[in-house]
Amino acid sequence: MELWFTERHTPHVKFSIKVDRQLYCGQSEFQRIDVFDSKEFGRFLTLDGYMMLTEKDEFIYHEMIVHVPMAVHPNPKRVLVIGAGDGGVLRELTRYSTIERIDLVEIDELVVEVCKKHLPQTACCFGDERVHITYQDGLKFIRRCENQYDLIIVDSTDPMGPGEGLFTKEFYGNCYKALREDGIMVNQHESPFYNEDAVAMQRAHKRIVESFPISKVYQAHIPTYPSGHWLFGFASKKYHPVRDLNGVKWNALGFKTRYYNTQLHAGAFALPNYVEELLRDVE
Numbered sequence: 219m220e221l222w223f224t225e226r227h228t229p230h231v232k233f234s235i236k237v238d239r240q241l242y243c244g245q246s247e248f249q250r251i252d253v254f255d256s257k258e259f260g261r262f263l264t265l266d267g268y269m270m271l272t273e274k275d276e277f278i279y280h281e282m283i284v285h286v287p288m289a290v291h292p293n294p295k296r297v298l299v300i301g302a303g304d305g306g307v308l309r310e311l312t313r314y315s316t317i318e319r320i321d322l323v324e325i326d327e328l329v330v331e332v333c334k335k336h337l338p339q340t341a342c343c344f345g346d347e348r349v350h351i352t353y354q355d356g357l358k359f360i361r362r363c364e365n366q367y368d369l370i371i372v373d374s375t376d377p378m379g380p381g382e383g384l385f386t387k388e389f390y391g392n393c394y395k396a397l398r399e400d401g402i403m404v405n406q407h408e409s410p411f412y413n414e415d416a417v418a419m420q421r422a423h424k425r426i427v428e429s430f431p432i433s434k435v436y437q438a439h440i441p442t443y444p445s446g447h448w449l450f451g452f453a454s455k456k457y458h459p460v461r462d463l464n465g466v467k468w469n470a471l472g473f474k475t476r477y478y479n480t481q482l483h484a485g486a487f488a489l490p491n492y493v494e495e496l497l498r499d500v501e
Contacts, residue, residue: 258274284307363392420497
């Protein structure tokens with residue numbers, strides 16, 4: 219008997235991966251957690267039946283959400299990560315020796331434990347001495363922060379269930395307050411392709427634009443996410459994501475990356491016309 223994981227992308231579109239075996243199935247206080255193994259994508263994590271990451275393409279998402287702001291901010295020392303219980307964001311951040319402290323706020327402790335056990339490729343840097351983990355709702359955590367962080371990375375699930383509060387105007391306003399005077403916030407910004415996703419993307423963008431003086435959107439191709447066309451948000455108090463990119467300095471670090479490079483960095487902010495129109499409609 220064949221076993222397939224299937225995710226509904228729209229009422230008329232489904233995405234399926236043939237599964238070799240199920241490695242984990244559990245229910246936390248917040249959500250159902252599953253880990254599967256497959257020939258094409260390796261191991262992959264789903265939450266409430268929605269794809270979070272696969273071993274084959276997770277590097278795209280994690281490199282793009284981390285290295286884009288890190289190549290723009292001249293000297294980020296304190297970083298707040300909200301969500302990211304799989305550890306991929308931490309893996310990329312801990313490559314930077316100049317970062318002094320990383321605060322990770324994850325609502326679901328079980329996600330972290332499951333990923334440590336079953337997804338060691340991503341969950342490999344929780345032991346770094348600069349990493350401090352708080353298991354709490356990110357919306358509650360950020361309310362008490364002021365002028366503390368150089369960079370905030372919001373690696374949330376979709377705007378439903380446990381991640382819903384991380385797409386509100388209150389949350390983005392609190393992120394602004396929590397950043398230092400030249401701070402940057404990046405977030406996963408949903409997909410512009412299917413109508414339901416595009417509406418969620420527009421809603422998030424409108425709220426970020428209302429909170430930050432500089433708010434741009436950039437893109438990446440992530441095969442296992444709905445439509446494969448995925449967006450990220452770049453919001454800043456001071457720095458422009460392309461004009462203030464220090465490519466020479468970043469390249470001098472000598473990092474080996476599989477997706478991100480500084481030429482692609484600039485190009486990722488050049489969006490298709492239909493996406494620009496969606497963004498303009500809410501700006």
